[in-house]
Amino acid sequence: MAIKRSLWLKLSTIQLIILFYLVAVAVSTVLLWLPIVHQPGVELHWIDALFTAASAISVTGLTVVSIPETFNTFGIVLLIVMMQVGGVGLMMLSTFIWLLVGKKIGFRERQLIMTDQNRLALSGLVKLTRDIFFLILAIEAVGALILGVYFLRYFPTWPEALLQAVFASVSATTNAGFDITGQSLIPFAGDYFVQVIHIILIILGAIGFPVLIEVKEFLFARDRGRYRFSLFTKLTTVTFFALVFFGTVAIYALEWSHFFAGKPWHRSLFYALFQSVSSRSGGLATMDMNEFSEPTLLLLSAMMFIGASPSSVGGGIRTTTLAVILLTVWHYAKGRSAVKVFGREIHEEDILKSFVVFIGALFLCFAAVLALSVSESSLPVVMLLFEVCSAFGTTGLSLGITSELSPFGKMVLVVVMFIGRVGIISFLWLIRGRAVKDSYHYPKERVIIG
């Protein structure tokens, strides 16, 4: 018992999250590999089972096989569970672990998570985690119900409509982006109601749990006029919707004389809006990505690289990272000493962290594109960039090349999905080891930069 406990404490918080991730992927790989979950006659290579498992647990949604042609109903139910475990579980677990090994993480970081979630007491964290879980389940249930009833006009029997609806709702809310239609949401390209429901579910998953909790608190507050949203909530929400807006306008403009040429404006608008929302992390699509011109693919790659909000079901560098970086560069250019926003100042440590996350993510994605350009020399670089950004943002939008990749190429994407989901900071902490105390200092000396 004593040995167990010391072993437990020796594993750092981050290492436990990563352990959870790896175990979940390993178990999922074995489950998805079992012939019992496959359609008759299907044989799945273990690399494809691993890829699908990693894609489900990291809620990326990139696929090397067609889901409905490969898995039977049992397999599809398993996938629903995996998306749930991956999307909600990883976040919940990190909150739980913060509680369990609280002593290991130091007062400042514990204070941090409390600040983030609007200064809840440490003892309220269990309740908070439970809240998150039931909130997500409630969102998924409502989504499945609405879609289930509506889907009766598309599918002949109610069990079929309901399975489609439950899968679609979980896939959208967890931002997994898998589909069992065989062609994502392309069949619903003209059905704006289905798209709006999906957009709402995707945003609820990707906007970040702290935002959901604060909005819930706000709605139940006695005196709403005096409720103060945290800086985090303001920053991430404004950035999130600014990105959606900017993405919609940019896609519309770039495709105006290409794919959108000759289409009614509302159809083009919904194409642009849905793909913009989906590039945050959702990964569902109402059109074939190959229809987009290269500038749009570059833009979408950047949007997927940014990804969703922190503490959400999404990946990427996250919205707050981008916001802090842009604010810092702007304030630097204007010659101001502090980064001010919404009547608050950004902490220097968060500025440093943002830059480290950005640089780390950039080096990772560049290395991945470089590696793929060696192993998949027949594919153009822009397609490889799109695929890598899609994996890093755990978005799952694809030009359809995933299944053509070499085993090495698939493994590269598995690694990128993993780091994209657990986050660059967590990954960097893997190589941290025991923190070194700086007991000595050197004199500072300036150097010429840039």
Add this chain to the structure above:
Amino acid sequence: MAIKRSLWLKLSTIQLIILFYLVAVAVSTVLLWLPIVHQPGVELHWIDALFTAASAISVTGLTVVSIPETFNTFGIVLLIVMMQVGGVGLMMLSTFIWLLVGKKIGFRERQLIMTDQNRLALSGLVKLTRDIFFLILAIEAVGALILGVYFLRYFPTWPEALLQAVFASVSATTNAGFDITGQSLIPFAGDYFVQVIHIILIILGAIGFPVLIEVKEFLFARDRGRYRFSLFTKLTTVTFFALVFFGTVAIYALEWSHFFAGKPWHRSLFYALFQSVSSRSGGLATMDMNEFSEPTLLLLSAMMFIGASPSSVGGGIRTTTLAVILLTVWHYAKGRSAVKVFGREIHEEDILKSFVVFIGALFLCFAAVLALSVSESSLPVVMLLFEVCSAFGTTGLSLGITSELSPFGKMVLVVVMFIGRVGIISFLWLIRGRAVKDSYHYPKERVIIG
């Protein structure tokens, strides 16, 4: 006089550097446009004259026309002057202006330049600038002399050999990378002596003036054992040569089974070494860049984006920027609070500056590639990326697409060369306006990052 003086003082340091740059480009454009400098029968479009002028003043070396087929001997002599003005002049001028409007830049920045150049007194700056100018002239003269004598085996008459040698020496030392052979150094692909001379000249230009000055001081010091090189010199020199080494090994490995297949090892090694050195900022080439495979083009793009040392004739984000960023990410991952190197600590402001430069450069290059992918839709993204990075690093290596670009595409590259040469920091200061004093503060609040 009073009005003149106040007008003079109103222009900030940076604005004067940029003004010099713009005037130099404008004058050069007109001069290169005059029929008197052209070969018989040549008609030069004004956009191509502007592009060549901007390329010469920013010592980039990208060309939209063949230099020997377009310009006569008078035009070539003009180009030599322009490379000199652009390469050495811009740096000298910035030092001069620091002297002239010293009061405008504040004590800290004046102290900074003194620190950089090994703590010389402010009054020594004129002498320093003169030193720099004569040092570069001396390097170019020695280079031209050696190459001139040697070139007699390639060119029939001594005036021809000498013109080639002077042009080559100035083009290499200022890292301009223009050629009047019509095919860069490809005719010398088997002549390792010519290549070694060029490598030395390129490095002397790109290693940074402060390094040259300190090395000169070291060589003339009474007690060499006690001479201390500045942190700047150590950091930039180590990074510079590490990049050259890493580049050589990477190019060798990536092309081993492609372009280098079947070639003798020393030939392959010199191909890899020369192109690695040249990607720092030189821009001369001993082979056709189109021979390289896509992974190598991606790698070279990154190398050109990094560029040369600060206070040199090169561009890019500069070596110290990369070094500070990598050191900071590494120290952050290891959980250390200060960034220590060579028995010194990096100043927080230099860390912030490095990240701002990197992010600014990245956004610029991404925007440029995106713009070109719209205007030059027939060219693959990897070629556009290579061209943009070549312009930003003022390197001038090219896949030969420069002359095919649309007028809009050429203007995009002119802007990128300009910002690459004057540096991101200078450019950001353009939009700074009058510095705002932070007389108030807000409370700090933490946010979740990454």
